Amino acid sequence: MKKIEAVIKPFKLDEVKDALNEIGVQGMTVTEVKGFGRQKGHTELYRGAEYVVDFIPKIKIEIVTSDTLAPTVVSVIEKAAKTGKIGDGKIFVCPVEEVIRIRTGERGESAV
Numbered sequence: 001m002k003k004i005e006a007v008i009k010p011f012k013l014d015e016v017k018d019a020l021n022e023i024g025v026q027g028m029t030v031t032e033v034k035g036f037g038r039q040k041g042h043t044e045l046y047r048g049a050e051y052v053v054d055f056i057p058k059i060k061i062e063i064v065t066s067d068t069l070a071p072t073v074v075s076v077i078e079k080a081a082k083t084g085k086i087g088d089g090k091i092f093v094c095p096v097e098e099v100i101r102i103r104t105g106e107r108g109e110s111a112v
Contacts, residue, residue: 001096001109002070006061007033008081008089013059019080020063023072027112029062038086058089064096064112 008016013030020028034055065073074091082088101111 001064001099001112002067003094003096004063004065004070004073004077005092005094006077006081006089007035007058008061008077009083009087010057010059012081012083013061016061016077016080019076020073023076025063025065025073027063031060031062033058033060037090056087064099066109066112
């Protein structure tokens with residue numbers, strides 16, 4: 001199994017979610033996060049004062065899926081989240097050793 005974490009622009013969430021639903025992804029965790037990469041924040045003007053916004057609002061999506069479906073999930077996220085501009089985000093893929101469904105005690109892929 002693989003855990004896929006994608007950090008994307010907030011306005012792309014619905015597109016990514018819909019695209020993942022189309023390929024049969026049944027569950028995901030979505031978190032509002034803040035961060036920066038090469039984008040390095042930006043400067044804003046508020047009541048005449050200029051200030052730097054270091055951390056930019058992003059959305060983090062976490063999905064645990066089978067090894068066979070993982071490349072498709074990554075590809076779908078990449079296509080749906082892409083704007084072609086700086087700050088589109090990142091996708092991380094990590095191995096998952098074990099998954100346990102608390103309610104039933106199921107383990108492994110059947111627990112996903």
